[in-house]
Amino acid sequence: MVKQEKSLTMSVLMTPDMANFSGHVHGGSLLKLLDQVAYSCAAKYCKQYVVTAALDQVFFKQQVNVGELVTFYAHVNYVGHSSMEVGVKVVAENLRTDDKRHTTSCYFTMVAMDDTGKPTPVPRLEVETDDEKRYYAEALLRKQMRQENLHKNRILAIELTEEKF
Numbered sequence: 499m500v501k502q503e504k505s506l507t508m509s510v511l512m513t514p515d516m517a518n519f520s521g522h523v524h525g526g527s528l529l530k531l532l533d534q535v536a537y538s539c540a541a542k543y544c545k546q547y548v549v550t551a552a553l554d555q556v557f558f559k560q561q562v563n564v565g566e567l568v569t570f571y572a573h574v575n576y577v578g579h580s581s582m583e584v585g586v587k588v589v590a591e592n593l594r595t596d597d598k599r600h601t602t603s604c605y606f607t608m609v610a611m612d613d614t615g616k617p618t619p620v621p622r623l624e625v626e627t628d629d630e631k632r633y634y635a636e637a638l639l640r641k642q643m644r645q646e647n648l649h650k651n652r653i654l655a656i657e658l659t660e661e662k663f
């Protein structure tokens with residue numbers, strides 16, 4: 499049986515062109531890299547073209563500095579019919595001191611698309627290790643939260659469109 503490719507790791511050196519006005523790494527630079535990692539992890543898993551459907555709230559817990567090596571650890575936590583939840587853990591490393599900091603974790607929903615641009619089924623996820631069982635259970639909870647939020651947003655959108663301008 500062919501082993502599923504569920505994980506992907508990518509390291510990127512934070513260069514001065516990624517800095518914001520304060521000299522730290524710009525949030526948008528990190529978001530772009532996060533999206534690339536989530537894309538690669540999901541596409542490698544399902545062997546299809548994928549799009550980003552959603553990104554759960556990202557909290558930048560700590561600033562990332564220019565000169566640090568940032569490693570993105572991505573994993574397919576959960577698979578629906580055409581969608582996949584990819585969790586990404588971000589670790590920033592000071593190369594001079596070896597100090598490592600977990601700066602962010604976030605969760606992408608990626609959807610596999612066929613050649614006509616429609617969602618297409620992805621392989622069933624083989625949940626093997628204890629860690630994978632935990633990731634799967636947590637992803638299921640987040641899926642429920644996402645659906646509740648979508649429902650609340652729909653109500654909010656209706657209320658907003660009823661406003662008079």
Ligand SMILES: CC(C)(COP(=O)(O)OP(=O)(O)OC[C@H]1O[C@@H](n2cnc3c(N)ncnc32)[C@H](O)[C@@H]1OP(=O)(O)O)[C@@H](O)C(=O)NCCC(=O)NCCS
Nearest residue numbers: 548549550551552577578579580581582607609617644648
């Ligand atoms: C994501 C997209 C394909 C969903 O299309 P859709 O018509 O809603 O398709 P479906 O209703 O069949 O949903 C497909 C899957 O996406 C999931 N999905 C759709 N909207 C979602 C959302 N807002 N959050 C999380 N998952 C979502 C559905 O739950 C479904 O999952 P499942 O197949 O595992 O059950 C479509 O909205 C799209 O193309 N969006 C643009 C994506 C994009 O341009 N991204 C940025 C650049 S890559």
